[in-house]
Amino acid sequence: MDGSFPIRQILVVLVAIPVLYLSFAVYQTGNFWIALSILIIVCLGALIFLSESGYTYRYLFPGLLGFGLFVIFPIAYMVFLSFTKYSSKHLLSFDRVLVLFQQETLPVGNVSYKYNLLAQGNDQYILYLEDEKNPAKRFASEPFELKAGEQPNGHQEPVKLGALPPGTQIKGTVLGMAQVAREKLFIPMRSRQFAMPDATLVVLEGLQRFAPRKRAWTLNADGSLTSQKDGTVIRPDFKLGYFVDSKGEKAGIGFRTFSGLENYVGILTDPRIQGPFFRIFLWTVGFSALSVALTFSVGMLLAVILEWKELNFRSAYRTLLILPYAVPAVLSILIFKGLFNQEFGAVNEFLKSVFGFAPEWETNPWGARAMILLVNVWLGYPYMMLICTGMLQSIPSGIYEASAIDGSNPVRDFFGITLPLVLPPLIPILVSSFAFNFNNFNLIYLLTAGGPKMVGGGIAGETDLLVNYTFNIAFRDSGTNYGLASAIATLLFLIVGFLAWINLKLSGENAKL
Amino acid sequence: MTARRKLLVRKAMAHGFLVCFLILILVPFIMVISASFRQGNFAPSRLIPDKVSLDHWKYVFGIPYQEVVNPATGETRLIKPTTPPLFWFWNSIKVSFLASAGIILLSGSAAYAFARLRFRFRSITLNSLLILQMFPMVLSLVAFYVILDFTGQYLRWMGLNTHTGLIMIYLGGISNYIWMIKGYFETIPPSMEESARIDGASRWQTFTRILIPISLPIFAVVFILSFVSYISEYPVASVVLQSGDNWTLAVGANSFLYEQEKLWGRFAALAVLSGLPITVVFLMCQKFVIGGLTSGGVKE
Numbered sequence: 001m002d003g004s005f006p007i008r009q010i011l012v013v014l015v016a017i018p019v020l021y022l023s024f025a026v027y028q029t030g031n032f033w034i035a036l037s038i039l040i041i042v043c044l045g046a047l048i049f050l051s052e053s054g055y056t057y058r059y060l061f062p063g064l065l066g067f068g069l070f071v072i073f074p075i076a077y078m079v080f081l082s083f084t085k086y087s088s089k090h091l092l093s094f095d096r097v098l099v100l101f102q103q104e105t106l107p108v109g110n111v112s113y114k115y116n117l118l119a120q121g122n123d124q125y126i127l128y129l130e131d132e133k134n135p136a137k138r139f140a141s142e143p144f145e146l147k148a149g150e151q152p153n154g155h156q157e158p159v160k161l162g163a164l165p166p167g168t169q170i171k172g173t174v175l176g177m178a179q180v181a182r183e184k185l186f187i188p189m190r191s192r193q194f195a196m197p198d199a200t201l202v203v204l205e206g207l208q209r210f211a212p213r214k215r216a217w218t219l220n221a222d223g224s225l226t227s228q229k230d231g232t233v234i235r236p237d238f239k240l241g242y243f244v245d246s247k248g249e250k251a252g253i254g255f256r257t258f259s260g261l262e263n264y265v266g267i268l269t270d271p272r273i274q275g276p277f278f279r280i281f282l283w284t285v286g287f288s289a290l291s292v293a294l295t296f297s298v299g300m301l302l303a304v305i306l307e308w309k310e311l312n313f314r315s316a317y318r319t320l321l322i323l324p325y326a327v328p329a330v331l332s333i334l335i336f337k338g339l340f341n342q343e344f345g346a347v348n349e350f351l352k353s354v355f356g357f358a359p360e361w362e363t364n365p366w367g368a369r370a371m372i373l374l375v376n377v378w379l380g381y382p383y384m385m386l387i388c389t390g391m392l393q394s395i396p397s398g399i400y401e402a403s404a405i406d407g408s409n410p411v412r413d414f415f416g417i418t419l420p421l422v423l424p425p426l427i428p429i430l431v432s433s434f435a436f437n438f439n440n441f442n443l444i445y446l447l448t449a450g451g452p453k454m455v456g457g458g459i460a461g462e463t464d465l466l467v468n469y470t471f472n473i474a475f476r477d478s479g480t481n482y483g484l485a486s487a488i489a490t491l492l493f494l495i496v497g498f499l500a501w502i503n504l505k506l507s508g509e510n511a512k513l
Numbered sequence: 514m515t516a517r518r519k520l521l522v523r524k525a526m527a528h529g530f531l532v533c534f535l536i537l538i539l540v541p542f543i544m545v546i547s548a549s550f551r552q553g554n555f556a557p558s559r560l561i562p563d564k565v566s567l568d569h570w571k572y573v574f575g576i577p578y579q580e581v582v583n584p585a586t587g588e589t590r591l592i593k594p595t596t597p598p599l600f601w602f603w604n605s606i607k608v609s610f611l612a613s614a615g616i617i618l619l620s621g622s623a624a625y626a627f628a629r630l631r632f633r634f635r636s637i638t639l640n641s642l643l644i645l646q647m648f649p650m651v652l653s654l655v656a657f658y659v660i661l662d663f664t665g666q667y668l669r670w671m672g673l674n675t676h677t678g679l680i681m682i683y684l685g686g687i688s689n690y691i692w693m694i695k696g697y698f699e700t701i702p703p704s705m706e707e708s709a710r711i712d713g714a715s716r717w718q719t720f721t722r723i724l725i726p727i728s729l730p731i732f733a734v735v736f737i738l739s740f741v742s743y744i745s746e747y748p749v750a751s752v753v754l755q756s757g758d759n760w761t762l763a764v765g766a767n768s769f770l771y772e773q774e775k776l777w778g779r780f781a782a783l784a785v786l787s788g789l790p791i792t793v794v795f796l797m798c799q800k801f802v803i804g805g806l807t808s809g810g811v812k813e
Contacts, residue, residue, distance in 0.1 A: 025667050056632045057626075064623065066685050067685055073660070302531075311524060320538065326792045326795035329745045331766060335545050341558075345557075389803075390803070493647065493648045496649075497644045504640055
């Protein structure tokens with residue numbers, strides 16, 4: 001390698017330069033720590049790929065980097081969120097909420113102004129105001145920036161307005177109200193404040209006019225806010241995640257804050273969360289256990305039949321039997337959603353015409369659960385069948401011959417010889433199948449979406465698995481609660497991670513991996 | 514009863530059972546095919562459509578057609594999808610193909626290090642990979658959103674609502690494949706690589722010229738399994754991809770069914786169109802897949 005064309009070095013430089021530039025760009029927008037992390041990763045990568053001592057890690061670096069960013073970081077982030085109050089009621093950061101308080105204004109007096117916006121190009125505008133009762137009083141602002149449709153972040157200084165002497169004209173294209181509305185300029189305008197020459201503030205009222213206002217709150221040196229309306233003093237309560245006054249009344253909207261173990265305690269003690277949580281937990285365990293048991297039984301049965309050497313068409317059967325494994329699961333699940341449709345689906349049409357009854361697959365919790373299990377067996381047995389086939393083929397046939405001499409039958413052979421032989425090495429696969437079903441989000445989400453609703457369970461559904469329930473808590477519009485969802489996710493991870501750990505121990509002993 | 518008769522009866526019973534079972538397996542597929550050719554949007558419920566129409570297939574391919582709005586007056590309207598659903602299938606193929614190729618590169622090289630090289634924290638890294646991967650991907654969505662929102666501010670082509678962003682996320686799911694490939698590498702005796710080393714080959718050369726060619730079957734398995742799992746991935750794709758022309762098959766297919774008016778016919782046509790090629794390819798490769806599944810413990 002030495003003395004040859006330095007292709008590796010060139011590649012490292014080619015990759016490193018754009019990433020270094022990205023790090024610089026991130027730094028410029030004020031995200032120091034993220035920029036630093038990118039910088040460290042680039043340096044580490046360069047070190048590994050350029051120095052001889054980093055040789056082993058060249059094979060690992062790309063994979064572990066992806067794993068770190070998209071598996072470990074999300075987990076760490078979730079665990080972090082689980083110790084915070086972060087929900088639809090506590091959505092914004094403390095700084096942002098403080099800015100909102102500072103921007104809040106109260107109407108004063110009864111003057112109002114007509115306005116025009118004069119475009120200067122490059123997102124720069126001048127605001128022109130004219131007193132509605134006294135057209136001689138005219139004002140014009142200095143040029144300022146508006147980004148159509150965008151709500152600016154953070155606190156902005158008010159734009160200064162100057163009195164306009166009679167007869168003066170302002171440059172720029174005049175935008176009428178209709179145009180302002182159409183180009184969504186009113187969105188950034190509404191959060192913009194303008195200061196009159198005498199320092200009173202004017203802001204957009206509705207779409208039509210500007211009116212003078214004063215700030216509703218003043219910030220005190222100790223971090224508390226004083227109301228300009230009635231003199232109440234409110235200060236942030238970081239435990240509650242709200243600003244509160246001296247009587248403990250909440251004011252304004254909540255902010256994100258650390259809450260310690262509150263979310264975890266809530267799962268165990270708050271009856272609104274705890275009730276559904278334990279029911280869902282039981283169903284999740286039951287669903288996973290039954291899914292494993294049923295798919296394994298069906299798969300094993302078929303594998304045993306197909307291992308019978310004297311049966312014809314075995315390979316044709318096998319190919320057709322693995323069809324459910326070959327078709328993308330998302331399509332199969334949606335197909336079953338149609339087949340099990342309570343009123344028009346094929347399953348109920350068939351049952352009604354032959355047996356005269358139509359189970360409630362959608363509205364009855366047990367009907368829905370039965371349907372889910374049926375569909376999951378349909379989806380899952382081919383995998384078990386393939387695994388069992390492999391296991392059965394590894395059993396030396398001599399064992400059966402010995403038992404045939406003793407006058408055995410196939411059923412006794414199976415339970416007496418086959419099962420005890422194949423079960424121990426299959427245990428890791430059964431455990432990982434259990435863990436897979438424990439988090440089988442897709443099946444439930446696409447088939448029943450958790451329905452029917454749990455009575456008195458809020459957003460919990462009777463067929464929700466824990467992972468679906470968590471997803472609902474985090475993402476369903478009504479009750480968004482990232483903090484609580486993260487706490488449940490962390491618990492879920494502990495359970496499944498424990499299963500994986502057991503599995504490692506088991507497979508280590510069985511297969512010496 | 515003679516032994517021969519007994520055998521015949523048993524065979525008949527086995528065939529009977531298998532045929533009944535196959536009917537249960539195949540009927541749903543036949544019904545979907547029939548629903549795709551059936552006029553109107555009905556849930557799959559018939560083996561043979563009563564009124565045959567190609568409208569759903571035209572819709573899936575993006576060919577405009579006339580739909581009867583009012584049967585009494587014969588009034589029709591022109592139907593043309595804004596995004597032909599065929600496009601979603603193409604998006605899925607693209608995303609899954611690139612993600613699986615990336616998975617092969619990342620997990621293959623990492624598996625080599627775990628199988629052939631000795632370094633500190635080797636076994637603990639290997640075990641943590643497996644345990645950490647158990648964290649369900651759905652629950653990482655908040656973090657995925659934060660990451661892609663952030664990268665999108667600097668590199669638009671890697672942010673939310675881009676296929677590159679989605680592929681990046683998918684590349685995180687490598688640990689099961691690392692385990693599979695590592696298991697396979699370990700079944701190959703290292704003697705050949707060692708003698709090549711003595712003849713002056715570098716490690717990289719023994720990896721790319723000796724180990725990879727021998728291990729092609731396991732790479733095929735990993736490719737197929739990851740391809741199929743990404744075709745079926747729904748939750749992450751549904752959050753990351755927001756606009757209809759970017760959707761993947763899973764998101765698009767479900768979009769026919771979550772509206773008030775469920776469009777079963779269109780869904781069925783899309784399902785047949787996209788499910789068929791994937792199924793056929795999977796069945797053609799089944800020898801590889803079965804071999805790979807039974808050689809080491811693998812997740813579904």
